[in-house]
Amino acid sequence: MSPVIEVRDLRKTYGAGDTAVHALRGLDLTVEKGEYLAIMGASGSGKSTLLNILGCLDVASSGQYLLDGIDTGEFDEEQLSLLRNRKIGFVFQSFNLVPRTTALANVELPLVYAGVRRAQRRERALAALDLVGLKDRVHHRPNELSGGQQQRVAIARALVTSPAIVLADEPTGNLDTESSRDVLGILDRLNASGRTVVLITHEDEVAAHAMRTVRVVDGRVAGVLV
Amino acid sequence: MRIFEIAAFAVRGLTANKMRSGLTTLGILIGVASVIMLIAVGNGASSAVEQSISGLGTNILTISPQRAQPGGTAKPLTAADAAALVGPDSPDVKYASPVVSAQATAAYGDTTHDVGQFIGSDPQYFSTTNSAVASGNLFSANDVQQARKVVVIGSTVATQLFPGTDPVGKPMLVNNIPFTVVGVLAAKGSSGLQDADDVAVAPLTTTQNALTGYGSLTQIVVQAQSADALPNAQAQVTTILNGRHKVTDTADYRILSQDQLLTARTATTETFTVLLASVAAISLLVGGIGITNIMLVTVTERIREIGIRKAVGAPRSSILGQFLIEATLLSLFGGFLGVAAGVIGSQFTIAGIQPVIVPSSVLLAFAVSALIGLFFGSYPASRAAKLRPIEALRHE
Numbered sequence: 001m002s003p004v005i006e007v008r009d010l011r012k013t014y015g016a017g018d019t020a021v022h023a024l025r026g027l028d029l030t031v032e033k034g035e036y037l038a039i040m041g042a043s044g045s046g047k048s049t050l051l052n053i054l055g056c057l058d059v060a061s062s063g064q065y066l067l068d069g070i071d072t073g074e075f076d077e078e079q080l081s082l083l084r085n086r087k088i089g090f091v092f093q094s095f096n097l098v099p100r101t102t103a104l105a106n107v108e109l110p111l112v113y114a115g116v117r118r119a120q121r122r123e124r125a126l127a128a129l130d131l132v133g134l135k136d137r138v139h140h141r142p143n144e145l146s147g148g149q150q151q152r153v154a155i156a157r158a159l160v161t162s163p164a165i166v167l168a169d170e171p172t173g174n175l176d177t178e179s180s181r182d183v184l185g186i187l188d189r190l191n192a193s194g195r196t197v198v199l200i201t202h203e204d205e206v207a208a209h210a211m212r213t214v215r216v217v218d219g220r221v222a223g224v225l226v
Numbered sequence: 227m228r229i230f231e232i233a234a235f236a237v238r239g240l241t242a243n244k245m246r247s248g249l250t251t252l253g254i255l256i257g258v259a260s261v262i263m264l265i266a267v268g269n270g271a272s273s274a275v276e277q278s279i280s281g282l283g284t285n286i287l288t289i290s291p292q293r294a295q296p297g298g299t300a301k302p303l304t305a306a307d308a309a310a311l312v313g314p315d316s317p318d319v320k321y322a323s324p325v326v327s328a329q330a331t332a333a334y335g336d337t338t339h340d341v342g343q344f345i346g347s348d349p350q351y352f353s354t355t356n357s358a359v360a361s362g363n364l365f366s367a368n369d370v371q372q373a374r375k376v377v378v379i380g381s382t383v384a385t386q387l388f389p390g391t392d393p394v395g396k397p398m399l400v401n402n403i404p405f406t407v408v409g410v411l412a413a414k415g416s417s418g419l420q421d422a423d424d425v426a427v428a429p430l431t432t433t434q435n436a437l438t439g440y441g442s443l444t445q446i447v448v449q450a451q452s453a454d455a456l457p458n459a460q461a462q463v464t465t466i467l468n469g470r471h472k473v474t475d476t477a478d479y480r481i482l483s484q485d486q487l488l489t490a491r492t493a494t495t496e497t498f499t500v501l502l503a504s505v506a507a508i509s510l511l512v513g514g515i516g517i518t519n520i521m522l523v524t525v526t527e528r529i530r531e532i533g534i535r536k537a538v539g540a541p542r543s544s545i546l547g548q549f550l551i552e553a554t555l556l557s558l559f560g561g562f563l564g565v566a567a568g569v570i571g572s573q574f575t576i577a578g579i580q581p582v583i584v585p586s587s588v589l590l591a592f593a594v595s596a597l598i599g600l601f602f603g604s605y606p607a608s609r610a611a612k613l614r615p616i617e618a619l620r621h622e
Contacts, residue, residue, distance in 0.1 A: 113541065
């Protein structure tokens with residue numbers, strides 16, 4: 001069985017010449033299907049850059065990234081947007097919900113771009129919101145929801161398209177302890193039901209939920225902790 | 227299927243900021259409405275001019291004096307010239323009315339009124355100008371001979387000076403000289419640039435005696451036997467006047483037919499219409515720039531939202547579509563309201579002119595407003611669509 005994510009010698013450089021910043025310096029990483037991986041590292045270590053590239057939000061300067069066996073390096077912007085839509089669910093630290101738009105509409109958004117019909121869209125979005133325990137909040141707007149609830153809406157949005165991987169960039173970074181527990185609980189359950197989850201964190205308690213933890217130091221994987 | 231969803235996003239984007247959308251719409255509204263209304267006003271003016279000129283009849287020649295050429299002397303046009311134009315040498319001329327016009331202030335009791343046109347002529351003048359009498363009588367050839375101080379007034383003068391009373395038989399002071407009103411002309415309506423009813427007509431002799439003196443006539447109005455006889459009549463008139471004025475090369479008078487007059491006046495009003503339309507077009511352009519500005523602001527303000535949409539898989543085309551639809555909806559909505567405002571506004575008389583809507587201008591203004599949305603919206607929209615998702619998400 002091929003891995004969901006296979007990264008070879010990944011490099012990312014911002015700027016050029018003397019002022020160039022090397023965020024990633026030849027990073028290798030493999031994530032198997034159904035895995036629950038935590039990426040840890042100091043700030044500036046390149047872990048966020050890595051996750052952005054894994055989520056196809058950013059493009060690497062060089063190196064190879066195979067997602068679900070597909071080489072993303074040859075993809076143009078149009079095909080990348082398709083990948084983001086079908087294969088990837090991304091959860092941000094700052095939630096990133098569309099403002100002035102109900103939870104339901106936010107969760108439906110990826111399905112709209114996937115061209116799913118209205119009735120089916122509604123059904124799947126409601127199911128996803130039910131999964132994160134927000135069935136009674138579907139018509140609330142982001143500003144009417146607590147941080148934890150907003151993050152749960154964001155998770156529902158990430159998983160509504162049944163993506164190959166769920167990527168989470170410090171999903172509990174802006175949340176209090178109780179909300180964090182809720183969110184991590186949801187991610188645990190997602191993984192338990194077979195979904196591949198990759199998350200970034202700098203908290204050991206969060207990393208403890210993962211099956212495997214990798215540490216990124218200076219743009220490379222420094223070591224694998226079990 | 228998906229285009230409706232994207233259109234729904236666009237509508238939601240517009241309704242999320244009603245004030246801003248409303249003001250942008252207002253810009254287009256004013257542009258479109260002013261294009262329609264100003265063109266209608268110009269068109270109304272030219273059709274009024276046309277009407278008033280064709281109201282004079284197509285068998286009319288107007289002779290007016292020309293200034294002397296260098297080295298020559300100009301002879302004045304006289305009543306004798308006018309009389310000489312009707313005779314066996316000019317079988318195609320029916321009448322020739324001598325006309326003088328004067329500046330005059332009329333008064334009745336404590337009321338005064340500056341008469342737009344005070345004209346001295348003969349009774350034929352009324353038939354050549356298609357003027358009918360509404361009450362009282364026209365003056366007669368005998369009145370002209372005797373230089374009686376009688377006057378026939380237009381309906382505007384009648385309502386200004388004699389509100390609520392019958393002017394016929396009343397005394398009226400013209401530049402402090404007493405006249406008697408013998409008749410009131412039927413209303414003709416505005417002729418676009420001047421009020422055709424703000425007029426008073428007195429016998430030629432009286433007018434020259436009392437107001438203008440015995441200089442040159444202002445015009446001689448010649449009526450041909452028929453419209454077909456007009457070229458012949460013009461030739462006969464030219465021969466007679468050349469003989470009387472001993473013209474060798476350049477004539478000291480000018481003959482204009484109604485056709486020429488119409489052409490000249492139409493050209494003037496066309497210039498007027500073009501001028502108005504270009505002012506209106508500029509305001510439409512300003513409205514378009516307003517849309518660009520608002521869309522740029524909207525895009526900048528919503529870069530994060532664009533990032534979110536791209537992160538969940540929105541392709542470039544759908545972002546482009548959403549913002550283009552927003553811009554086009556704004557301008558179409560503004561255009562629609564502008565057409566409504568323009569059509570309603572054109573129902574009112576503006577500066578004495580009854581606007582006449584040109585259907586093609588409505589179509590044009592509406593089409594242009596739709597295109598403005600597409601054209602001016604495309605730059606901000608393509609900027610939005612080109613953003614990389616991570617750059618858009620990082621934008622604060």
